[in-house]
Amino acid sequence: MxxxxxxxxxxxxxxxxxxxxxxxxxxxxxxxxxxxxxxxxxxxxxxxxxxxxxxxxxxxxxxxxxxxxxxxxxxxxxxxxxxxxxxxxxxxxxxxxxxxxxxxxxxxxxxxxxxxxxxxxxxxxxxxxxxxxxxxxxxxxxxxxxxxxxxxxxxxxxxxxxxxxxxxxxxxxxxxxxxxxxxxxxxxxxxxxxxxxxxxxxxxxxxxxxxxxxxxxxxxxxxxxxxxxxxxxxxxxxxxxxxxxxxxxxxxxxxxxxxxxxxxxxxxxxxxxxxxxxxxxxxxxxxxxxxxxxxxxxxxxxxxxxxxxxxxxxxxxxxxxxxxxxxxxxxxxxxxxxxxxxxxxxxxxxxxxxxxxxxxxxxxxxxxxxxxxxxxxxxxxxxxxxxxxxxxxxxxxxxxxxxxxxxxxxxxxxxxxxxxxxxxxxxxxxxxxxxxGRTLLRRQLEEHALNLQDFVSSLSTYPPTRVEGTAIYLTPSATTVPHALLHNLKHNKVLHERVIFLSAQTMDVPHVSPDVGLKLTPMEEGIYLLHVELGFQDEPDIQRLLKECERLYGLEFQLMETSFFLARQTIIPSKLPGMALWREVLFSWMSRNAQEASDYFRIPPNRVVELGTQVEI
Missing domain, CATH: 1.20.1740.10 (Amino acid/polyamine transporter I)
Structure with a gap:
């Protein structure tokens, strides 16, 4: 004392x-x-x-x-x-x-x-x-x-x-x-x-x-x-x-x-x-x-x-x-x-x-x-x-x-x-x-997104080519398909044999224990939904979270066989309802100058694949 x-x-x-x-x-x-x-x-x-x-x-x-x-x-x-x-x-x-x-x-x-x-x-x-x-x-x-x-x-x-x-x-x-x-x-x-x-x-x-x-x-x-x-x-x-x-x-x-x-x-x-x-x-x-x-x-x-x-x-x-x-x-x-x-x-x-x-x-x-x-x-x-x-x-x-x-x-x-x-x-x-701006962006993405459960069910009917390894897709929503995955399917026409949809949510408490905040939900076709709750003073370290997932659920990750897919949105200011045009321009500038998601989540740079999309708000 x-x-x-x-x-x-x-x-x-x-x-x-x-x-x-x-x-x-x-x-x-x-x-x-x-x-x-x-x-x-x-x-x-x-x-x-x-x-x-x-x-x-x-x-x-x-x-x-x-x-x-x-x-x-x-x-x-x-x-x-x-x-x-x-x-x-x-x-x-x-x-x-x-x-x-x-x-x-x-x-x-x-x-x-x-x-x-x-x-x-x-x-x-x-x-x-x-x-x-x-x-x-x-x-x-x-x-x-x-x-x-x-x-x-x-x-x-x-x-x-x-x-x-x-x-x-x-x-x-x-x-x-x-x-x-x-x-x-x-x-x-x-x-x-x-x-x-x-x-x-x-x-x-x-x-x-x-x-x-x-x-x-x-x-x-x-x-x-x-x-x-x-x-x-x-x-x-x-x-x-x-x-x-x-x-x-x-x-x-x-x-x-x-x-x-x-x-x-x-x-x-x-x-x-x-x-x-x-x-x-x-x-x-x-x-x-x-x-x-x-x-x-x-x-x-x-x-x-x-x-x-x-x-x-x-x-x-x-x-x-x-x-x-x-x-x-x-x-x-x-x-x-x-x-x-x-x-x-x-x-x-x-x-x-x-x-x-x-x-x-x-x-x-x-x-x-x-x-x-x-x-x-x-x-x-x-x-x-x-x-x-x-x-x-x-x-x-x-x-x-x-x-x-x-x-x-x-x-x-x-x-x-x-x-x-x-x-x-x-x-x-x-x-x-x-x-x-983030609220408007999320709303725009969700309007054009596919339902996650419907997408998983469709894989058995129209199975894509599967390749070895694990793909982790960072997504802001636990209910919709990440745009990065849709772009990957559209251009590369393949899906990894194990796919993890990782969504992170910051709670209004300083700290959340991994035992409480880490939830893994197995889905069909080798797909898992990993939802992480973090306190506003917890560090979003992806590698640490994956180790906790292995400890809690036995799901092993070999980092050199794992690819992280991130979506990079380019914000296009428009006259759509939402914010004044000058605020949309300001939001677009802030978004362009934000730290890379891979750096913020401490993802090894050589394991990251970024796929871009343009979004009007």
């Missing part, structure tokens, strides 16, 4: 743990127009304390972590959990899918902004240490970020061993720095009283509403608690938060408040001004390491959510590399890696300061949090056995808080908040277009 809790420190809390670098400073930026008075400082600290308590501690740590999908977390895992309530084609299922895709799209926006603002805010500490580096902050930040994305292909196993200890040192250090200032000015502890936060809203309602956008920055890593639950489990994440993370964060925020009360000029960069002169350079190095870890957490999260989206049918197949043989959760997706790097660098070069980036930060993860609240409200009633009144009261309160933060973050759209919204809209369009 101690080892898991230490690991959770490094992976789960990197994002939220680096918020003190910029959150309190942003609250008192000139854009918010908050005067440096004791009441205002106490009001901001009170809002920060209760935001951490209500949203992170109560909502996420105590409640949302209970909504696991067989131990796994994340917005798509949560969506899959909610979808179990609804039959296919129902309005409730459509709403759940739409909300889940919105949340996932916004997560990608967060994955772009987090590395940019985290590393930039740490390197800005150089300006506090010495003005010599003022003109080099952006180039140094860009260099560190490029290095971070370049090393991703080597995996996080080696570096990950240091994540936990580094973050343990980080939370201890920021807590001690904050405590030292609180000792000099203990009046800031009055901010624990929610009166000061409420009084700020009564006295300056407009300013307080604007301030909520800055206060929300202390929560931006909250979704990681749930998204990374599958790596560590609920208990270690809870222990790490209650035992170290929240105390360290609260002490540091209150210490920054105490410092600003005594020295208003420290608002320029209160985090680094907490440190005595001798500790500034070590703190700068530690902050840089912590922000790299925070960036690594969201980058890895983007890889994970991409693979889940692929397996659930919302993204085309992409090349996924496994960087650790003993841990299938450690993956690397090259396309996503380089795409994130390009956008992160563009953000750094465009916004130039962490304060400017703070205006763009928050709204994306805020929307994801709203989706999480809505999903948990459904789950509380149908899985936890809560009454409607209890669920409405608890999650209604959280929804009101989330919407209050959203109303404040919406004020920042003109100042950079448009970026994550635009980025999320593009991602949502890609996810929805791919899912809709």
């Amino acid at each position: 101690a080892a898991l809790s230490l690991g959770a420190l490094g992976v789960v809390y990197g994002d939220i743990g680096t918020s003190p670098l910029y959150a309190f400073q942003t609250a008192f930026s000139p854009d918010h127009g908050v005067p440096y008075s004791a009441d205002n400082i106490l009001g901001v600290l009170s809002l920060i304390f209760w935001a951490l308590t209500l949203i992170v501690l109560v909502k996420y740590v105590l409640l949302v972590l209970r909504a696991d999908n067989d131990g796994e977390g994340g917005i798509l895992a949560l969506m899959a959990l909610v979808m179990r309530r609804y039959a296919k084609g129902t309005r409730g299922r459509t709403v759940a899918i739409t909300l889940g895709l919105i949340g996932a799209s916004m997560f990608y926006g967060d994955s772009v902004i987090t590395p940019a603002i985290s590393v930039l805010s740490a390197i800005e500490g150089l300006g506090v240490a010495t003005p010599v580096f003022n003109d080099w902050i952006v180039p140094i930040t860009a260099g560190i970020l490029v290095g971070l994305f370049v090393v991703q292909k080597h995996g996080t196993a080696v570096v990950g061993r240091f994540f936990g200890p580094v973050m343990l040192l980080w939370f201890t250090a920021i807590g001690v720095l904050g405590l030292a200032q609180i000792v000099h000015n203990p009046t800031v502890l009055l901010a624990i009283n929610p009166y000061y936060g409420a009084e700020l809203f009564v006295r300056e309602p407009t300013v307080a509403l604007i301030l909520l956008g800055a206060v929300f920055l202390v929560l931006t890593g909250g979704e990681a608690l749930y998204a990374d639950m599958g790596h560590f489990g609920r208990k270690p994440i809870q222990i790490a938060w209650i035992g170290l993370v929240m105390p360290g964060l609260v002490l540091n925020y209150f210490g920054q408040g105490a410092l600003v009360l005594a020295h208003p000029e420290a608002t320029k960069n209160p985090f680094f001004y907490l440190a005595p002169q001798w500790a500034l350079w070590p703190l700068l190095a530690l902050a840089t390491a912590a922000t790299i870890i925070a960036s690594q957490a969201v980058i890895s999260g983007a890889y994970s959510i991409t693979t889940q989206a692929i397996k659930l049918g919302y993204l085309p197949r992409m090349r996924v590399l496994f960087t650790n043989e003993s841990n299938q959760g450690q993956i690397y997706v090259p396309f996503i890696n380089w795409l994130l790097m390009i956008f992160v660098l563009l953000l750094v070069l465009s916004f130039k300061t962490a304060e400017n980036l703070a205006a763009a930060y928050g709204i994306a993860v805020n929307i994801t949090m709203i989706v999480t609240t809505a999903f948990c409200w459904m789950i509380a009633q149908h899985r936890w056995g809560w009454s409607a009144a209890r669920a409405n009261a608890v999650f209604g309160l959280f929804m009101l808080i989330d919407l209050a933060f959203l109303s404040s973050n919406a004020l920042k759209v003109d100042h950079g908040g448009w970026f994550p919204l635009l980025f999320g809209a593009v991602v949502y369009t890609l996810l929805a277009t791919w899912k809709r």
Whole structure:
């Protein structure tokens, strides 16, 4: 438990743990127009304390972590959990899918902004240490970020061993720095009283509403608690938060408040001004390491959510590399890696300061949090056995808080908040277009397909020439004849002596045991139907599945005598009913650039036969 809790420190809390670098400073930026008075400082600290308590501690740590999908977390895992309530084609299922895709799209926006603002805010500490580096902050930040994305292909196993200890040192250090200032000015502890936060809203309602956008920055890593639950489990994440993370964060925020009360000029960069002169350079190095870890957490999260989206049918197949043989959760997706790097660098070069980036930060993860609240409200009633009144009261309160933060973050759209919204809209369009396009494609293929049972029965009446060996045909449907087989019969006029129709289906659970998910149905004329059910975190390794089939059913496979027949569809956009023409063109482009099915299913290239067909949608 101690080892898991230490690991959770490094992976789960990197994002939220680096918020003190910029959150309190942003609250008192000139854009918010908050005067440096004791009441205002106490009001901001009170809002920060209760935001951490209500949203992170109560909502996420105590409640949302209970909504696991067989131990796994994340917005798509949560969506899959909610979808179990609804039959296919129902309005409730459509709403759940739409909300889940919105949340996932916004997560990608967060994955772009987090590395940019985290590393930039740490390197800005150089300006506090010495003005010599003022003109080099952006180039140094860009260099560190490029290095971070370049090393991703080597995996996080080696570096990950240091994540936990580094973050343990980080939370201890920021807590001690904050405590030292609180000792000099203990009046800031009055901010624990929610009166000061409420009084700020009564006295300056407009300013307080604007301030909520800055206060929300202390929560931006909250979704990681749930998204990374599958790596560590609920208990270690809870222990790490209650035992170290929240105390360290609260002490540091209150210490920054105490410092600003005594020295208003420290608002320029209160985090680094907490440190005595001798500790500034070590703190700068530690902050840089912590922000790299925070960036690594969201980058890895983007890889994970991409693979889940692929397996659930919302993204085309992409090349996924496994960087650790003993841990299938450690993956690397090259396309996503380089795409994130390009956008992160563009953000750094465009916004130039962490304060400017703070205006763009928050709204994306805020929307994801709203989706999480809505999903948990459904789950509380149908899985936890809560009454409607209890669920409405608890999650209604959280929804009101989330919407209050959203109303404040919406004020920042003109100042950079448009970026994550635009980025999320593009991602949502890609996810929805791919899912809709695959549905239309499947419908078109099924309309012109032969019934599998009728085809098998016809073989005894009109037997084709049979040749030695085994042919495995991958098919999306277990009831129709694959187009690849029809093309093979049409052009080669032969059928192998043993034919396997292999259909794979991704379920809405993380993992499915082969003993449960592998079903072999013998048919006539040496034909078998092999249906495979996979979890959305299981790897579709055909050779492994065939070995499991041999173990369970005694059906032996000699790989050098087995041919895999795949159908390659060329999508022809048309004016047929279905999607707008521009979306059909987009779907066709995505289909052309999808990873080869043989690579995705790990089929030996020298055993693959591809047969193409053109399909209008």
